[in-house]
Amino acid sequence: MMGFIARGLAAIVMVAASFGPALADPFDGGDAAAGRRLYWAGIGADGQPIRGVTQGDIAVSGAQFSCLNCHRPSGQGSTEGGNYVPAITAPILFQPRHLDRNRLFKELYQEAQPETFWARVRQPRLRPGYDGTTLARVLREGADSSGAPIHPIMPRYDLPDRDVSNLLAFLRGLGDKIDEGVEAQDIHFATIVTANADPTARKAVIDTIQVYFDWMNKDTKGDTSRPAFSPNFRSNFLGAYRYWRLHVWELEGPPASWPAQLDRLYASQPVFAVVSGLVEGPWAPIGDFCDAQRLPCLFPNTELPRTADARYGYSLYFNRGLELEGEAALMHLADTAPPTRILQLRAPGPAGETPAAALAALSALRLPQTAVVTREVADAALGEVLGALGSGGALGAEVPDVIVLWPDDPAAAVAALAGLPAEGPPIYLPSAVLPEAIGHLPEALDARLRFVWPYERPDAYHPRKFRVRAWMHTRRLAVTHDRLQRQTYYALTLLEVGLMHALEDFYRDYLIELIEHEAENELHPGTHPSLALGPGQRFASKGAYIAALAPAEKRGYRVVSDWLVP
Amino acid sequence: MVMFRSNPFPLRAAAALAAALIAAPLAVPRAQAHSVTVTDTAGDASVHQGHGAVPATQPDHGAHQGHGTSAGAQDGAAGHTGPADIVIDHTGHAVLPAQGSGSYVRREVVYSVPSASLRDQAARPVTLAAALDHDGPLLLNFIFTSCSTICPVMSATFGEVQPDLAALGADYRMVSITIDPEYDTPSRLRDYAGLHDAQPQWIFLTGDTAEIRKVIAAFDAIYQADNKMYHLPYTYLRAAPGQPWVRFEGLLSGAELVEEYRSVLASQPAKLN
Numbered sequence: 001m002m003g004f005i006a007r008g009l010a011a012i013v014m015v016a017a018s019f020g021p022a023l024a025d026p027f028d029g030g031d032a033a034a035g036r037r038l039y040w041a042g043i044g045a046d047g048q049p050i051r052g053v054t055q056g057d058i059a060v061s062g063a064q065f066s067c068l069n070c071h072r073p074s075g076q077g078s079t080e081g082g083n084y085v086p087a088i089t090a091p092i093l094f095q096p097r098h099l100d101r102n103r104l105f106k107e108l109y110q111e112a113q114p115e116t117f118w119a120r121v122r123q124p125r126l127r128p129g130y131d132g133t134t135l136a137r138v139l140r141e142g143a144d145s146s147g148a149p150i151h152p153i154m155p156r157y158d159l160p161d162r163d164v165s166n167l168l169a170f171l172r173g174l175g176d177k178i179d180e181g182v183e184a185q186d187i188h189f190a191t192i193v194t195a196n197a198d199p200t201a202r203k204a205v206i207d208t209i210q211v212y213f214d215w216m217n218k219d220t221k222g223d224t225s226r227p228a229f230s231p232n233f234r235s236n237f238l239g240a241y242r243y244w245r246l247h248v249w250e251l252e253g254p255p256a257s258w259p260a261q262l263d264r265l266y267a268s269q270p271v272f273a274v275v276s277g278l279v280e281g282p283w284a285p286i287g288d289f290c291d292a293q294r295l296p297c298l299f300p301n302t303e304l305p306r307t308a309d310a311r312y313g314y315s316l317y318f319n320r321g322l323e324l325e326g327e328a329a330l331m332h333l334a335d336t337a338p339p340t341r342i343l344q345l346r347a348p349g350p351a352g353e354t355p356a357a358a359l360a361a362l363s364a365l366r367l368p369q370t371a372v373v374t375r376e377v378a379d380a381a382l383g384e385v386l387g388a389l390g391s392g393g394a395l396g397a398e399v400p401d402v403i404v405l406w407p408d409d410p411a412a413a414v415a416a417l418a419g420l421p422a423e424g425p426p427i428y429l430p431s432a433v434l435p436e437a438i439g440h441l442p443e444a445l446d447a448r449l450r451f452v453w454p455y456e457r458p459d460a461y462h463p464r465k466f467r468v469r470a471w472m473h474t475r476r477l478a479v480t481h482d483r484l485q486r487q488t489y490y491a492l493t494l495l496e497v498g499l500m501h502a503l504e505d506f507y508r509d510y511l512i513e514l515i516e517h518e519a520e521n522e523l524h525p526g527t528h529p530s531l532a533l534g535p536g537q538r539f540a541s542k543g544a545y546i547a548a549l550a551p552a553e554k555r556g557y558r559v560v561s562d563w564l565v566p
Numbered sequence: 567m568v569m570f571r572s573n574p575f576p577l578r579a580a581a582a583l584a585a586a587l588i589a590a591p592l593a594v595p596r597a598q599a600h601s602v603t604v605t606d607t608a609g610d611a612s613v614h615q616g617h618g619a620v621p622a623t624q625p626d627h628g629a630h631q632g633h634g635t636s637a638g639a640q641d642g643a644a645g646h647t648g649p650a651d652i653v654i655d656h657t658g659h660a661v662l663p664a665q666g667s668g669s670y671v672r673r674e675v676v677y678s679v680p681s682a683s684l685r686d687q688a689a690r691p692v693t694l695a696a697a698l699d700h701d702g703p704l705l706l707n708f709i710f711t712s713c714s715t716i717c718p719v720m721s722a723t724f725g726e727v728q729p730d731l732a733a734l735g736a737d738y739r740m741v742s743i744t745i746d747p748e749y750d751t752p753s754r755l756r757d758y759a760g761l762h763d764a765q766p767q768w769i770f771l772t773g774d775t776a777e778i779r780k781v782i783a784a785f786d787a788i789y790q791a792d793n794k795m796y797h798l799p800y801t802y803l804r805a806a807p808g809q810p811w812v813r814f815e816g817l818l819s820g821a822e823l824v825e826e827y828r829s830v831l832a833s834q835p836a837k838l839n
Contacts, residue, residue: 054719056819058726064761065718072714080715082798114798153719153817520793530775534712534746534794542748563774565748 027132027165035170038163040073042066045162052155060155067167070154072535073312074509075174079517082114083153084121089175089507094129102236102503120151135171136164178506179294181272187242187506188269189213189495192262192277192286192300195252204481205278205301206248208488211477213244216496220244240503247271251279251286258285266293273298273511276491278484282306282350283315290314296508298515299491299540301484303432304350310538314508316515318487318528319541322406322430325452326355327362327566328544329404329428332450334366335564339401344374345385347408352376355406355430362566373400379412386416389424404428410436417441417449426450434547438556446549451557454544455483455528458555462526486525493523529563670816672826677811680780684743684773687759689752694781697771699807702737703831706802708787710746711758716799719817723801725762726820727827732765734824736831740768743781745794747772786813805830 037043042062044050049062070085072078077085086092087103104121127146130138134145142149142156159167181188191209193202220241227235249265251258266289274297279286287306290297291314303321306313333339344359346352360372377385382405389399403425407413410433417427417437422444429437434451441449456462468489472479479485498514519540520532528541543565550558682694698704705724709717724740731738744750750758755770764770772778782788789797801814803826812830814823 054722055817056821058719058722058820060718060722064722069718070715078714080713080795080797082796083715085715113796152819153715517793517795520795521791530748532746532748532794534710534749535714537712537749565751 025132025168027136027161027168030162030165030167030169032166032169032173035166035168038062038167039067039071039170039174041068045160045166050157050159050163052157052159054155055152069535072509072513074505074507074513075171076505076507076510076513078513078535079113079117082117084117088171090172091175093135093171094131096128097126099126105237105501105503132164132168135168136161139164139167175505175507179272179508180270182242182506185243186245187499188245188247188271190247190249190265190269190271190274192249192251192274192279192297194278194280195250197278197280201481201484202278204478204485205276205488207477208472208485209246209276209492211472211475212489212492213246215475216244237503240499249274255281255285259289262286262289266295271295272506273495273508274300275495276300276488278302279304283317287313287315294508296512296515298495299487301487304354305539307539312536313538314512315538316512316533317539318531319454319539319544322351322355323358324454324542324544324566325430326358326406328452328454328546328564329355329450330359330362330366331564331566332546332561333402333428334363336561337401338367339370341398341400342370342372342402342404343389343400344372344404344406345377345382346374346406347379348376349408351408352406356404359404379407379409379416382407382413383416383419386420400425402426402428405433406430407433414440417445420445420448422448424448428452428546431455431544434549434557437549439551441549443549443551446551449549450560451547451549452544453547453557453559454541456526457529457545457559458553458557460526460529462524464522464524465526468525483527486527490523490525490527490531493525494519497523670814670818670822672812672814674810674812675786677785680784682773682777682780684771684777684781685752687752687755687770687772692769692771694771697741697769700739701807702739703731703806703827704739704741704802704804705827706741706743706785706804708745708782708785708797708800709742710744710794710797711750711754712746713794716797716817720799720801721758721762723818723820723823724768725764727823728763728765728768730820730824731827732767734828734831738767738827740764741771742768743771743778745778745782745787745789745797747775747778785811803827803830805834809834 031045034045038045038050042049042065044062050066051059051061054060070078070083071088075087075089077087079085125144125146125148127144127148128134130145136159137143138145138150139157139159142152142154144150191206193206220243224238224241227238247265247269249262251261253261274290274295276298277300279300279302282304283300283302284304284306286297286300289295293314295314297315299316299318302317305317305319305321305323306315307320307323310317333342342359342363344356346356356374360374363370363372375385386403389403405413405427407416407430410430413429413433414436418441420427422442426448428450429452431451431453434453437449437451465486468486469479469482471489472485477485494515495511497518498511501514501518502510513535516533516535516537520530524531529543531540533540543563545559545563546561547557548560549556679695679698684692684694684697686692686697698706707720707724709721711717721742724742728740744755750772752772755772759768759770785800785802787797787800798815799817801818801823803812803814804810812826814826818826
């Protein structure tokens with residue numbers, strides 16, 4: 001009790017002191033960029049990993065974990081594993097603690113946590129705002145700005161003054177203001193579509209988003225129209241409501257020109273996040289833009305995500321797309337009937353190159369004895385090349401054990417397959433061809449054809465799938481592209497849930513962290529066997545099935561493999 | 567914003583409340599002392615799956631009151647959906663003290679090892695039984711490599727005590743099993759092992775999601791809402807094959823883990839060589 005009063009008095013003294021003339025902090029003048037490196041990578045000013053001790057006697061280095069691990073990119077802290085890690089953004093760290101139930105809303109009311117967690121969240125441990133000296137003390141000795149010891153899980157670091165200065169400079173800018181795209185009444189979002197995408201699919205995606213936004217805004221209007229009538233303490237959160245404004249960013253021309261278009265669009269209307277969308281072509285130029293702007297780009301419908309350096313990037317994806325499909329095809333071959341010669345016929349461009357390269361790379365690892373021959377064949381020539389195989393045509397007389405096709409246009413691939421004989425090596429195809437193939441090929445070919453299928457199996461049951469479809473039907477939303485629209489709905493759901501938990505903390509990094517945390521909860525609409533992220537993870541679904549045509553089945557296909565995770 | 571829409575209570579909160587109410591009759595005053603020892607000697611292995619623990623202050627739980635309410639925990643692991651997945655671990659509620667050095671819960675439990683096909687960090691197939699078939703002391707924990715808060719500490723603890731355990735003479739083995747198997751491929755586990763300076767006695771296991779869930783359930787390490795972000799810090803220690811497991815809930819310091827290891831070994835009858 002006395003300690004509590006003493007801390008309270010200390011807080012009052014500190015508040016009073018803050019009205020006096022500002023004294024220079026001995027730790028002023030640090031380098032925020034070096035502080036950021038310390039926070040993110042645990043690397044000190046001397047270029048070496050910092051060292052500390054956690055749980056009393058466990059030596060840890062910055063290479064094993066850094067500030068980022070627990071306090072997260074936003075500085076909002078985390079709630080993993082029954083541990084409460086407090087927020088350390090500038091407005092919180094450098095101000096005296098004040099008790100704010102809204103700030104703890106997520107922790108107190110929306111999470112299933114052990115009692116000890118809740119007890120810790122509720123501890124009314126007041127403390128003055130930190131300065132350089134008290135920051136140095138808490139980092140080195142684990143005594144907070146009131147002198148009270150903090151939890152032993154927070155490492156006690158052996159940190160030189162220069163590192164404290166750098167970290168102080170970085171922390172002063174961490175969350176010092178909310179991110180762009182948020183106004184007093186409105187919050188702006190974009191969705192990105194490309195002009196070359198299938199127009200009916202594009203319409204289905206945009207219509208789904210528009211209907212979702214409309215209903216969000218209807219609910220917001222209802223919730224905020226009578227603030228005095230406030231069951232469930234809704235009015236406590238009035239400050240968190242915003243009307244969602246949608247901006248459809250349509251990109252034209254070659255992918256190399258997209259970044260400039262995006263910069264122009266963003267300059268004319270900054271948005272808080274990009275949600276869903278439909279992109280025909282590589283996501284990389286868009287992903288680079290999202291990273292440069294530190295703009296969350298949530299679950300675009302794309303088959304060509306940027307898979308390199310994805311961790312902690314600002315694009316979140318359903319899966320690795322065609323790269324995953326190439327690896328899954330090889331994995332199935334290696335697991336079932338390792339071939340001695342694989343022939344890949346791939347279209348020019350990234351839709352052909354990406355999966356072919358992924359298959360060849362994994363083959364070198366898994367099947368070093370197997371020869372993988374890859375030929376570039378335009379969709380229009382596919383039928384002719386396939387027909388001439390083994391007859392001394394352009395590809396010689398040798399017949400491969402397996403043929404893998406990576407076409408650009410699924411319909412063209414189906415047309416090329418139609419004339420093939422029932423006998424011959426198996427043919428593996430990407431998932432995009434499967435819907436086109438159902439009902440359009442002679443049944444005699446069924447035994448030869450295998451499709452990579454990185455989605456849920458047709459006979460799986462997901463209750464939420466039906467709820468989502470009911471949501472669409474009751475809002476008169478035409479369901480023309482079922483899976484695409486449910487994927488779009490999932491992206492919107494996570495955006496909604498993330499913002500619901502963020503309340504007035506409109507920080508983009510925090511939104512991504514909340515989505516990482518929530519993605520695994522039961523929100524997914526049955527498009528994939530499971531969708532889950534983790535800290536820094538960017539691909540929610542990790543594997544694929546292999547499917548075959550099956551006219552007798554309700555949906556015309558069935559899966560013929562386990563869930564393969566390359 | 568969508569604070570409280572048609573469902574005024576967010577699903578998880580409502581379900582958690584319901585589960586808490588169900589567990590309420592079992593709630594007992596939280597143990598004051600650290601390092602509470604509970605011996606749970608029920609021999610029926612099938613009863614133990616997902617049920618192993620009962621409130622610490624009711625070691626004599628003859629009637630097995632706890633088991634009815636914890637059934638949902640096992641359902642959750644089996645991938646069912648709906649509120650039954652979201653189960654407050656009433657064990658944790660009853661006895662879990664604040665985490666940190668000097669405050670963890672110790673209990674002895676008999677677990678039955680299910681058959682599960684896994685892979686080690688070198689991508690070699692290995693059954694759970696084979697991984698645990700070690701004629702010596704065994705330490706086990708559940709981690710995932712992208713985990714933000716507790717796994718790095720638990721792994722650093724395993725890393726830290728390796729030389730101390732080796733110095734104590736017995737031929738120990740450490741097993742870390744990922745609860746995020748699709749992300750934690752063997753190659754990611756190899757990187758992670760390197761990060762924590764894992765010696766050859768320390769093996770890392772991944773596998774199909776269904777197999778991993780079996781293992782999690784068998785060790786009563788189920789987490790809420792099937793969301794790995796809600797997992798809790800458990801460390802398991804077994805002196806020798808056939809001996810009960812000692813399960814620690816909470817984060818131990820290196821000295822505490824070494825001391826526990828030493829005391830578990832010391833309680834063993836001298837081994838005939």
